[in-house]
Amino acid sequence: MQSHLPALIVIIPLLVALVLPMLGRGHKPWFLATLATWGVFAMTIALELQVSGLARDPSAPQTFLSYPIGNWRIPWGIEFRVDALNIFILLVIAMVSAVVTFYARLSIGSSIPPERIRFFYAAWLLFITGLLGVTMSGDIFNVYVLIEVSALASYTLVAMGRYQSRKALSGSINYLVLGTIGASFFLIGVGYLYSVTGTLNMADLADRLEPLHDNRAVITAFAFLLVGLSVKMALFPLHGWLPDAHGYAPPIVSALLSGVAIKVGAYVMIRLIFSVLGVEFSFVKLPTGPVLWVLASLAILLGSYTAIQQTSLKRLLAYSSVAQIGYIALGFSLANENGLTGSLIHIFNHALMKSGLFLVAGIISYRLGEADLNRLAGLGRKMPFTMAALTAGGLGLIGVPLTSGFISKWYLVTGAIERGLIPLAVVILLGSILALIYVWKVVEIVYFKPVSDLAREVTEAPWSLVLPAWTLIGASLYFGVDASLSSSLAQRAARLLLAQP
Amino acid sequence: MAFFDLFNYWIFIVLMMIGLYTVIVSPNLAKKVIGLSVFQSAIFLFLISLSKVRGGAVPITVPPAELYSNPLPHALVLTAIVVSVSTLAVALAIIINIRQAYGTVEDDEMEKAEGH
Numbered sequence: 210m211q212s213h214l215p216a217l218i219v220i221i222p223l224l225v226a227l228v229l230p231m232l233g234r235g236h237k238p239w240f241l242a243t244l245a246t247w248g249v250f251a252m253t254i255a256l257e258l259q260v261s262g263l264a265r266d267p268s269a270p271q272t273f274l275s276y277p278i279g280n281w282r283i284p285w286g287i288e289f290r291v292d293a294l295n296i297f298i299l300l301v302i303a304m305v306s307a308v309v310t311f312y313a314r315l316s317i318g319s320s321i322p323p324e325r326i327r328f329f330y331a332a333w334l335l336f337i338t339g340l341l342g343v344t345m346s347g348d349i350f351n352v353y354v355l356i357e358v359s360a361l362a363s364y365t366l367v368a369m370g371r372y373q374s375r376k377a378l379s380g381s382i383n384y385l386v387l388g389t390i391g392a393s394f395f396l397i398g399v400g401y402l403y404s405v406t407g408t409l410n411m412a413d414l415a416d417r418l419e420p421l422h423d424n425r426a427v428i429t430a431f432a433f434l435l436v437g438l439s440v441k442m443a444l445f446p447l448h449g450w451l452p453d454a455h456g457y458a459p460p461i462v463s464a465l466l467s468g469v470a471i472k473v474g475a476y477v478m479i480r481l482i483f484s485v486l487g488v489e490f491s492f493v494k495l496p497t498g499p500v501l502w503v504l505a506s507l508a509i510l511l512g513s514y515t516a517i518q519q520t521s522l523k524r525l526l527a528y529s530s531v532a533q534i535g536y537i538a539l540g541f542s543l544a545n546e547n548g549l550t551g552s553l554i555h556i557f558n559h560a561l562m563k564s565g566l567f568l569v570a571g572i573i574s575y576r577l578g579e580a581d582l583n584r585l586a587g588l589g590r591k592m593p594f595t596m597a598a599l600t601a602g603g604l605g606l607i608g609v610p611l612t613s614g615f616i617s618k619w620y621l622v623t624g625a626i627e628r629g630l631i632p633l634a635v636v637i638l639l640g641s642i643l644a645l646i647y648v649w650k651v652v653e654i655v656y657f658k659p660v661s662d663l664a665r666e667v668t669e670a671p672w673s674l675v676l677p678a679w680t681l682i683g684a685s686l687y688f689g690v691d692a693s694l695s696s697s698l699a700q701r702a703a704r705l706l707l708a709q710p
Numbered sequence: 711m712a713f714f715d716l717f718n719y720w721i722f723i724v725l726m727m728i729g730l731y732t733v734i735v736s737p738n739l740a741k742k743v744i745g746l747s748v749f750q751s752a753i754f755l756f757l758i759s760l761s762k763v764r765g766g767a768v769p770i771t772v773p774p775a776e777l778y779s780n781p782l783p784h785a786l787v788l789t790a791i792v793v794s795v796s797t798l799a800v801a802l803a804i805i806i807n808i809r810q811a812y813g814t815v816e817d818d819e820m821e822k823a824e825g826h
Binding site for chain 2: 350353354357361364365368371375376378379381382385386389390392393396397400403404407
């Protein structure tokens with residue numbers, strides 16, 4: 210029997226998003242949005258069981274799940290194709306968005322006027338729809354459209370931060386201009402690929418591009434696609450839009466943007482480099498590897514260095530995301546199993562840590578207004594649970610053993626050494642030292658400074674805020690101790706991409 | 711006559727650069743967005759021009775012809791235009807809000823207002 214899960218995962222949040230603006234005020238929009246995201250999460254788990262069942266079953270004709278939309282024959286129709294790689298990314302998106310949406314009620318209720326809240330949740334679900342769709346789609350033009358669906362929703366979501374600071378508006382318009390240029394570059398690349406192959410289905414493209422690797426149009430297409438996606442994933446030096454957009458958006462929007470949205474850009478890049486154009490073309494024929502090594506190293510070092518100088522917690526976290534994207538790009542540009550596994554597992558681990566940390570930043574703004582670093586002074590005694598989450602997440606960013614950050618860095622360093630690239634291993638370790646400095650800066654203010662006048666009356670935040678933050682941070686700690694589940698999923702995807710059994 | 715054979719690509723490149731130049735150089739947000747639209751339109755022209763098959767008929771099966779132009783890029787561009795128009799709408803909505811919050815839509819004056 211044909212499983213309809215791939216279509217349902219995208220359609221349910223899409224339809225719910227259309228219903229939400231009709232619901233009026235109160236908690237109904239939040240409740241329905243939470244229900245939808247948890248439903249998507251449950252369906253994603255069911256889908257993962259189906260896909261891993263296919264992989265284990267030797268009699269199955271293929272190791273992926275193909276869903277032709279509207280039953281149009283592939284490659285003419287649009288295909289949703291779920292394999293070991295994108296089910297992994299889907300799980301990350303579904304899990305983080307479910308937890309963050311549950312958290313949203315108080316956080317959004319306190320930062321957006323009541324009559325706007327239903328529109329917020331509508332845009333929020335459209336954003337998640339886009340992310341899920343990009344990840345599942347097997348049609349490259351469809352990927353472009355869904356990238357823009359999620360991006361357009363995210364521009365409006367960032368602009369909703371204007372009730373706190375008008376800088377959210379300028380951050381949003383910058384994000385829009387750069388994001389649109391990035392997506393348009395992607396579209397030009399799609400056009401070039403279509404002009405030489407006459408197909409848009411990614412699996413079909415991969416077959417037809419094989420004899421065309423010397424074609425100049427293909428090389429041009431590759432350049433446009435890579436640059437376009439670099440903007441979307443905020444790879445240095447195209448990260449200019451990120452700090453303002455992530456720094457001034459409402460906290461839960463930053464959590465999903467930093468935790469998941471830029472990872473989806475990274476996923477599309479991995480998909481193109483490894484599945485569509487192939488390792489041979491990307492790394493042997495063209496010098497993609499060295500270019501990405503340099504950019505990723507600069508992202509790690511400069512991103513972390515700039516994070517140290519920030520005075521606002523959210524901007525500090527945003528610059529840290531620039532650095533973390535560097536780790537992800539570094540991992541897959543090594544093009545070996547450990548590097549790629551490290552990259553994928555870091556997508557997973559960083560999604561948990563960074564979303565958790567932005568939720569903590571949201572708790573602080575819920576209690577104190579703006580999450581400026583000076584205002585955090587002495588909060589360690591006032592809000593012990595929240596601040597413990599902040600510290601635990603920070604330790605993960607550094608990559609201390611027994612946190613999940615350590616697992617990803619372990620794979621990345623192993624991958625770099627296997628390739629004989631000792632300088633890259635050194636960059637990864639230097640990045641951890643810089644992370645230690647910016648995390649320590651926060652921890653010192655939180656635990657060792659006297660309580661400021663502002664924070665004198667502050668008490669621990671309500672559990673409906675602390676619990677989701679701790680769920681994400683706690684999960685990141687759990688996957689640091691017992692990484693068997695996350696690393697086996699990441700490894701399976703890495704082997705699929707490198708066409709190893 | 712190589713120049714005229716590749717005429718459509720020249721137009722695409724020139725229009726795209728005009729658009730991109732406006733986005734980069736103009737401090738006025740509304741003009742930036744206009745530049746963005748020109749930039750995207752250039753891409754649409756490029757995609758549309760790909761679909762032309764020399765001597766090909768309109769891709770409708772009546773009356774029967776041997777050779778047809780490719781209709782698929784038209785469908786793609788139609789979708790892309792929808793995306794582009796939505797982007798424009800969102801951009802203008804944000805610019806209206808910027809005007810209300812800052813009293814200006816000039817990049818440099820906004821920075822001054824923030825005290826940089």
